[in-house]
Amino acid sequence: xxxxxxxxxxxxxxxxxxxxxxxxxxxxxxxxxxxxxxxxxxxxxxxxxxxxxxxxxxxxxxxxxxxxxxxxxxxxxxxxxxxxxxxxxxxxxxxxxxxxxxxxxxxxxxxxxxxxxxxxxxxxxxxxxxxxxxxxxxxxxxxxxxxxxxxxxxxxxxxxxxxxxxxxxxxxxxxxxxxxxxxxxxxxxxxxxxxxxxxxxxxxxxxxxxxxxxxxxxxxxxxxxxxxxxxxxxxxxxxxxxxxxxxxxxxxxxxxxxxxxxxxxxxxxxxxxxxxxxxxxxxxxxxxxxxxxxxxxxxxxxxxxxxxxxxxxxxxxxxxxxxxxxxxxxxxxxxxxxxxxxxxxxxxxxxxxxxxxxxxxxxxxxxxxxxxxxxxxxxxxxxxxxxxxxxxxxxxxxxxxxxxxxxxxxxxxxxxxxxxxxxxxxxxxxxxxxxxxxxxxxxxxxxxxxxxxxxxxxxxxxxxxxxxxxxxxxxxxxxxxxxxxxxxxxxxxxxxxxxxxxxxxxxxxxxxxxxxxxxxxxxxxxxxxxxxxxxxxxxxxxxxxxxxxxxxxxxxxxxxxxxxxxxxxxxxxxxxxxxxxxxxxxxxxxxxxxxxxxxxxxxxxxxxxx
Amino acid sequence: xxxxxxxxxxxxxxxxxxxxxxxxxxxxxxxxxxxxxxxxxxxxxxxxxxxxxxxxxxxxxxxxxxxxxxxxxxxxxxxxxxxxxxxxxxxxxxxxxxxxxxxxxxxxxxxxxxxxxxxxxxxxxxxxxxxxxxxxxxxxxxxxxxxxxxxxxxxxxxxxxxxxxxxxxxxxxxxxxxxxxxxxxxxxxxxxxxxxxxxxxxxxxxxxxxxxxxxxxxxxxxxxxxxxxxxxxxxxxxxxxxxxxxxxxxxxxxxxxxxxxxxxxxxxxxxxxxxxxxxxxxxxxxxxxxxxxxxxxxxxxxxxxxxxxxxxxxxxxxxxxxxxxxxxxxxxxxxxxxxxxxx
Numbered sequence: 001x002x003x004x005x006x007x008x009x010x011x012x013x014x015x016x017x018x019x020x021x022x023x024x025x026x027x028x029x030x031x032x033x034x035x036x037x038x039x040x041x042x043x044x045x046x047x048x049x050x051x052x053x054x055x056x057x058x059x060x061x062x063x064x065x066x067x068x069x070x071x072x073x074x075x076x077x078x079x080x081x082x083x084x085x086x087x088x089x090x091x092x093x094x095x096x097x098x099x100x101x102x103x104x105x106x107x108x109x110x111x112x113x114x115x116x117x118x119x120x121x122x123x124x125x126x127x128x129x130x131x132x133x134x135x136x137x138x139x140x141x142x143x144x145x146x147x148x149x150x151x152x153x154x155x156x157x158x159x160x161x162x163x164x165x166x167x168x169x170x171x172x173x174x175x176x177x178x179x180x181x182x183x184x185x186x187x188x189x190x191x192x193x194x195x196x197x198x199x200x201x202x203x204x205x206x207x208x209x210x211x212x213x214x215x216x217x218x219x220x221x222x223x224x225x226x227x228x229x230x231x232x233x234x235x236x237x238x239x240x241x242x243x244x245x246x247x248x249x250x251x252x253x254x255x256x257x258x259x260x261x262x263x264x265x266x267x268x269x270x271x272x273x274x275x276x277x278x279x280x281x282x283x284x285x286x287x288x289x290x291x292x293x294x295x296x297x298x299x300x301x302x303x304x305x306x307x308x309x310x311x312x313x314x315x316x317x318x319x320x321x322x323x324x325x326x327x328x329x330x331x332x333x334x335x336x337x338x339x340x341x342x343x344x345x346x347x348x349x350x351x352x353x354x355x356x357x358x359x360x361x362x363x364x365x366x367x368x369x370x371x372x373x374x375x376x377x378x379x380x381x382x383x384x385x386x387x388x389x390x391x392x393x394x395x396x397x398x399x400x401x402x403x404x405x406x407x408x409x410x411x412x413x414x415x416x417x418x419x420x421x422x423x424x425x426x427x428x429x430x431x432x433x434x435x436x437x438x439x440x441x442x443x444x445x446x447x448x449x450x451x452x453x454x455x456x457x458x459x460x461x462x463x464x465x466x467x468x469x470x471x472x473x474x475x476x477x478x479x480x481x482x483x484x485x486x487x488x489x490x491x492x493x494x495x496x497x498x499x500x501x502x503x504x505x506x507x508x509x510x511x512x513x514x515x516x517x518x519x520x521x522x523x524x525x526x527x528x529x530x531x532x533x534x535x536x537x538x539x540x541x542x543x544x545x546x547x548x549x550x551x552x553x554x555x556x557x558x559x560x561x562x563x564x565x566x567x568x569x570x571x572x573x574x575x576x577x578x579x580x581x582x583x584x585x586x587x588x589x590x591x592x593x594x595x596x597x598x599x600x601x602x603x604x605x606x607x608x609x610x
Numbered sequence: 611x612x613x614x615x616x617x618x619x620x621x622x623x624x625x626x627x628x629x630x631x632x633x634x635x636x637x638x639x640x641x642x643x644x645x646x647x648x649x650x651x652x653x654x655x656x657x658x659x660x661x662x663x664x665x666x667x668x669x670x671x672x673x674x675x676x677x678x679x680x681x682x683x684x685x686x687x688x689x690x691x692x693x694x695x696x697x698x699x700x701x702x703x704x705x706x707x708x709x710x711x712x713x714x715x716x717x718x719x720x721x722x723x724x725x726x727x728x729x730x731x732x733x734x735x736x737x738x739x740x741x742x743x744x745x746x747x748x749x750x751x752x753x754x755x756x757x758x759x760x761x762x763x764x765x766x767x768x769x770x771x772x773x774x775x776x777x778x779x780x781x782x783x784x785x786x787x788x789x790x791x792x793x794x795x796x797x798x799x800x801x802x803x804x805x806x807x808x809x810x811x812x813x814x815x816x817x818x819x820x821x822x823x824x825x826x827x828x829x830x831x832x833x834x835x836x837x838x839x840x841x842x843x844x845x846x847x848x849x850x851x852x853x854x855x856x857x858x859x860x861x862x863x864x865x866x867x868x869x870x871x872x873x874x875x876x877x878x879x880x881x882x883x884x885x886x887x888x889x890x891x892x893x894x895x896x897x898x899x900x901x902x903x904x905x906x907x908x909x910x911x912x913x914x915x916x917x918x919x920x921x922x923x924x925x926x927x928x929x930x931x932x933x934x935x936x937x938x939x940x941x942x943x944x945x946x947x948x949x950x951x952x953x
Contacts, residue, residue, distance in 0.1 A: 003656065003659070004659045004662045004663075071795045071810070071813065072795070073791070073794045073795050074787045074794050074795075074837075074838070075794070076787070076788045076838070076840045078840075078842075083659045085838055097815060100815075100817070101815050101816060101817055104817040104818045105817075105818060105819075212654075212655070212656050215655075217655055225669070225672045225673065225676055226672040226673075226675055226676045226702075228702055228703075228704070228705050229705065230704050230705035230706075231705075233704055233705075235704055235705075237704075239672055239701075239702075240672070241665060241668075241669045241819070246655070268703070270664055270665070270668045270697070270700035270701060270703070271699070271700035271703050272700075272703045272704060279655045280655075281657055281662065281665060282657065282661075282665055283664070283665040283666075283668035283669050283672070283701070285703070296676050320815045333824070335820050335822065336820075338673075338676070391818070392818070392819075395817070395818045395820065396820070397815075397817055397818075397820045397822065399822055399824060404822070404824040404825060404826070405814055405822075406814045406815050406816070406817075406822045409815065409817045
């Protein structure tokens with residue numbers, strides 16, 4: 001079946017974007033003779049030699065007069081395999097606003113790079129915006145290959161540079177194609193000038209891109225758009241476009257925000273075509289078993305798979321107004337799915353520099369073409385999924401209520417952490433009233449350094465003395481408390497934070513909490529110490545300083561071997577860093593003795609710390 | 611998409627579109643050959659191009675009906691407006707479209723198109739409002755260059771008067787982005803100020819399928835549900851859905867006169883051949899239908915939707931370039947008219 005593909009192009013005239021589009025349109029016969037004649041006539045009047053294909057897309061008088069492109073232009077072309085809608089966004093002014101507009105519904109982003117100039121700030125910005133808007137496929141056209149002698153080396157260089165940058169972005173599918181739009185290399189037909197390139201030409205790639213899996217067919221969501229109630233007939237249908245998942249007669253559904261549950265009795269397509277199973281993207285009308293009060297803005301979903309419901313939202317915002325700026329405290333109308341409400345900007349967390357990805361936390365406003373992260377409070381709760389999970393239910397626009405203009409595009413990250421609503425409840429028992437006094441002993445060091453052995457021996461000795469103690473072992477905790485965490489720096493940070501909080505609770509309850517955790521980052525350990533200091537609890541950082549060679553030789557769990565063979569990644573000491581403590585409370589070296597002796601050293605230190 | 615087989619094709623018989631049509635319907639399972647067991651269709655969770663475009667248009671209709679007070683649809687009997695009305699009827703099934711249709715009548719019509727218009731609105735149970743350009747000429751609000759001159763440009767005054775008098779908050783138009791390059795830059799929801807003017811430099815950003823239809827009293831929103839359709843899509847859809855059109859769209863013999871490189875119908879009261887103009891009989895069809903005085907026809911043998919689809923696929927001229935004298939005024943002809951309040 002022919003599958004519609006929506007493409008967003010980005011780049012300036014200098015990258016050869018217009019030439020590329022012109023070639024795609026002309027070679028797929030989407031440009032008609034009268035259009036081409038008109039362009040040729042205008043080109044001659046303007047003193048150009050050949051037809052200036054940019055004139056095809058520059059539709060407004062001001063654009064032609066000033067030789068610039070102002071707005072997103074939509075182009076249509078088709079090949080026997082597929083139909084394409086191309087949103088062409090200009091590179092000159094209002095760049096971000098137009099690109100965000102064109103990219104919001106795109107399946108593919110085409111990014112042009114001039115082979116002579118390589119990856120520029122602009123290329124990085126295009127790629128970032130494409131990923132911010134959740135475009136699943138990125139095609140990087142390295143253009144003007146004819147001007148660099150069709151050099152494979154140059155192409156590889158650009159590819160490597162772009163890949164390094166793309167690692168910081170969420171790119172699901174990234175393709176590189178060396179082309180020359182002017183000459184036609186690898187645009188519609190394979191180039192004979194680049195035998196080293198073993199991929200297909202651009203058009204074939206666009207024809208073959210698989211987009212059916214990009215939709216969310218899991219989370220069933222139908223935002224109710226309109227209730228159809230014919231006057232004469234006994235019929236009540238809830239019309240809307242399926243925003244995720246599937247619905248079929250017999251399905252049990254829940255309607256939010258009311259929370260009532262009922263059953264789908266029938267699903268109809270446009271004009272009353274009977275639909276056996278309605279799926280994402282279809283405009284449908286559902287009939288339900290019970291007459292419950294449902295209106296526009298409600299969401300039909302499944303009882304066990306619901307969208308988030310919240311009035312406090314974290315979101316990325318792209319500001320689009322020339323005449324006003326986003327400021328904390330301001331209020332706007334918010335439109336999300338079929339739901340409309342008012343919202344207040346509670347906080348601008350940072351402004352993002354789209355060229356460097358630098359976060360400016362000092363920023364106090366967003367102006368035209370700026371992007372930032374905000375916290376919003378809405379008057380009515382929103383029913384949403386994070387944008388990265390569902391582009392339909394995670395997107396919103398802000399409207400200035402004074403001018404009625406659309407001033408921002410928003411992508412929901414999730415529900416705000418609502419710490420402001422939670423008040424600390426003071427206990428009635430003081431620490432001194434408890435039977436024992438607790439503290440935390442924090443062992444850090446490489447895997448295989450002996451942390452856990454010493455910790456276990458220490459626990460045994462303390463418990464034997466009649467004092468409660470408990471070992472919090474990093475590996476063991478990863479089976480439960482921290483089972484959802486990996487080994488990225490962010491996950492390691494969260495891992496340490498959770499263990500520090502648990503240790504603090506134990507110490508507060510009168511237990512000696514013995515933590516055995518690689519905890520490779522200094523900053524994370526320091527914040528664990530701060531957590532205890534703030535609570536007025538003793539904290540002892542013990543660095544088990546066993547050299548890497550010895551740890552690797554011991555390798556009690558076979559992990560070093562796996563890491564060296566590349567079977568596991570981000571292993572501390574092999575391909576992830578370990579930051580040794582600068583001033584630990586206690587330093588243990590293999591030369592200080594065996595496990596029993598080391599445990600005794602710690603025990604002595606604990607006693608002096610009391 | 612999995613659709614239960616229906617004897618007539620896609621639409622239910624009561625819907626009325628399929629009557630008498632033998633056109634192939636792409637949505638019906640092919641008839642099973644004798645002695646062959648028909649297999650069940652497998653749900654692929656994919657929509658065809660036309661199903662996607664249809665879903666998008668239906669979404670737009672519902673959005674307008676739900677959020678904007680007093681919408682109306684422009685309806686001339688031309689193929690794009692017929693497709694638009696067909697989609698509107700499908701969007702609100704089993705209820706009729708919750709808005710009237712308005713014809714801005716230049717008074718220079720093909721009689722068979724007027725008959726078709728009346729028949730169609732009757733069948734669908736839609737209310738028809740006719741606003742006549744002649745009334746504005748008689749009242750002195752607009753002036754004809756000379757009797758019998760094209761009246762497309764004059765329509766704007768009548769259109770704006772109709773919108774004002776009926777207090778329409780939204781008006782659907784059948785314009786497509788592939789028609790013309792100023793239209794390629796227009797939004798689906800196109801804001802017009804109290805004078806009906808379009809400001810191309812200051813359009814509202816339009817993202818995802820979130821449409822901002824907010825406006826003050828006196829202002830209005832022009833809505834284009836066919837924005838992303840091409841001429842070929844329209845014809846393929848007409849064929850697949852078995853949509854009835856005025857007969858003018860299919861090849862027939864008639865007297866024509868050649869003027870400014872176009873063929874105009876010479877057998878109506880509105881066209882008087884000038885001395886020296888050649889009048890001859892030809893087999894022709896119209897690619898667009900508007901004011902008789904400036905709508906040209908093309909020589910063609912395409913006498914069915916299927917034949918037109920084939921012809922359009924191979925066409926090397928745009929429909930407006932081939933047959934619309936009013937668009938040839940200047941490079942920015944359409945943009946200028948839109949700024950004045952035209953569709």
